[in-house]
Amino acid sequence: xxxxxxxxxxxxxxxxxxxxxVAKSKRVTEVMETxxxxxxxxxxxxxxxxxxxxxxYNATISAPHMHATCLELLQQHLQPGMHALDxxx
Numbered sequence: 001x002x003x004x005x006x007x008x009x010x011x012x013x014x015x016x017x018x019x020x021x022v023a024k025s026k027r028v029t030e031v032m033e034t035x036x037x038x039x040x041x042x043x044x045x046x047x048x049x050x051x052x053x054x055x056x057y058n059a060t061i062s063a064p065h066m067h068a069t070c071l072e073l074l075q076q077h078l079q080p081g082m083h084a085l086d087x088x089x
Contacts, residue, residue, distance in 0.1 A: 005036030006048070013037065013048040013064055023068040027075050037064060059088065 014032045017023035023032060040061055041047035045054065052060040067086065074084050 005038030007036065009048045010036045010038060013050070016050065017065060017068045020065065022065045022072075024072055025075060028068055028071045031071065032064070032068060037061075062086065062088075 011033055014023060014029055017032070018029060023029045038047040040055065041053045042055060047053060048064075050064050052063050052066075055061050070086065071084060078084060
């Protein structure tokens, strides 16, 4: 995994998703700002591009706009204390 994240770059990525109309709700933008994508992308890749990234073992992490879209669709079903986890398929 990546050595760490970059809070400002992650926040800029989320702002772009808001501008594109993908991250619409306060709840989704807050969680995407809190969980830094840089924590999950291996070194050598820019985790803040809106693109799928290789994570090893012939697998990828989805593009940020896909995560935002899924979270927007799920948010009305998630109650306080619940979590959403994208494990791929």
